Amino acid sequence: MYPFDEQRCSIRIDVPSSEQQYVYLTNQTMDCSPDVNEVFLFQLSKCEVVKGENSTHFIITLKRIPxxxxxxxxxxxxxxxxxxxxxxxxxxxxxxxxxxxxxxxxxxxxxxxxxxxxxxxxxxxxxxxxxxxxxxxxxxxxxxxxxxxxxxxxxxxxxxxxxxxxxxxxxxxxxxxxxxxxxxxxxxxxxxxxxxxxxxxxxxxxxx
Known part of the structure; x- marks a missing residue:
């Protein structure tokens, strides 16, 4: 839908089974405040953090500025x-x-x-x-x-x-x-x- 499209960027962090007893991932919110929501030709429209059993999934939605x-x-x-x-x-x-x-x-x-x-x-x-x-x-x-x-x-x-x-x-x-x-x-x-x-x-x- 260019140039009115959205791009979803995701980062997944998994803790190996051998390290699970030493590492614990906490679920916290991401900062998408208005003073940091513009990245070059995109605007940060949504930030999500999905916490799994031994993983954390970060999802960032970027909306193109047309x-x-x-x-x-x-x-x-x-x-x-x-x-x-x-x-x-x-x-x-x-x-x-x-x-x-x-x-x-x-x-x-x-x-x-x-x-x-x-x-x-x-x-x-x-x-x-x-x-x-x-x-x-x-x-x-x-x-x-x-x-x-x-x-x-x-x-x-x-x-x-x-x-x-x-x-x-x-x-x-x-x-x-x-x-x-x-x-x-x-x-x-x-x-x-x-x-x-x-x-x-x-x-x-x-x-x-």
Whole structure:
């Protein structure tokens, strides 16, 4: 669940049978006071001591502090996605400007994705940050498709290629208009729903 995960560290001390008559382990509480509860990128959320017959088990729960990930991953990627989505509303004559913005956003998101995956522990399951970054990789690709349909199918009469618009809209133009509608109205709603669902999921996980 990186970067909203918890790590459990445990230490078990056993007394050998040959030393049990000389050593006795007492059960005492561990100090997790607020002045010592932060360790680098983690916060001590729970300390336990489990006393066995001839052993003592120390369990320390560390909760990751996500502030660094929020300011270096989530906020920048959300800003990039907003800039990429804004290109859908550019005028048709700015096609040569909008496409490089979408492609640049895709490349920057891929760079961010690779840098993040390189620095986190490798696991067999997808982490929360993976879902976030994969979504931000997919959206610029769809934006590129939408921009292409706007240029060649929706507004051929005013495009930079100066193609002559036909009197009757072809089937391709009708498809382009539907894609344009999806890009202008449906895609922003999908992005909003994804962000809201993601935030709710994080709040549920952190509350457990």
């Amino acid at each position: 502030v660094n990930a929020i300011f270096t991953i989530y906020i920048p990627s959300l800003i990039l996605l907003g800039i990429c989505q804004a290109t859908v509303y550019f005028k048709a004559e700015h096609f040569k400007t909008a496409v490089p913005v979408a492609i640049t956003t895709l490349l920057m998101m891929y760079t961010l994705y690779t840098s993040v995956t390189r620095n986190v522990p490798k696991t067999s399951n997808l982490k929360l940050i993976d879902y976030w970054l994969l979504f931000h990789l997919i959206v610029p690709f769809f934006v590129f498709i939408i921009l292409y349909s706007q240029e060649h199918w929706v507004y051929p009469g005013i495009s930079t290629s100066n193609a002559i618009k036909k009197q009757k809209a072809s089937n391709l133009e009708e498809i382009g208009k539907k894609i344009d509608y999806i890009g202008r109205y449906i895609l922003p709603l999908v992005i909003l729903l994804f962000v809201v669902f993601y935030v709710i999921t994080v709040l549920i996980i952190t509350a457990i």
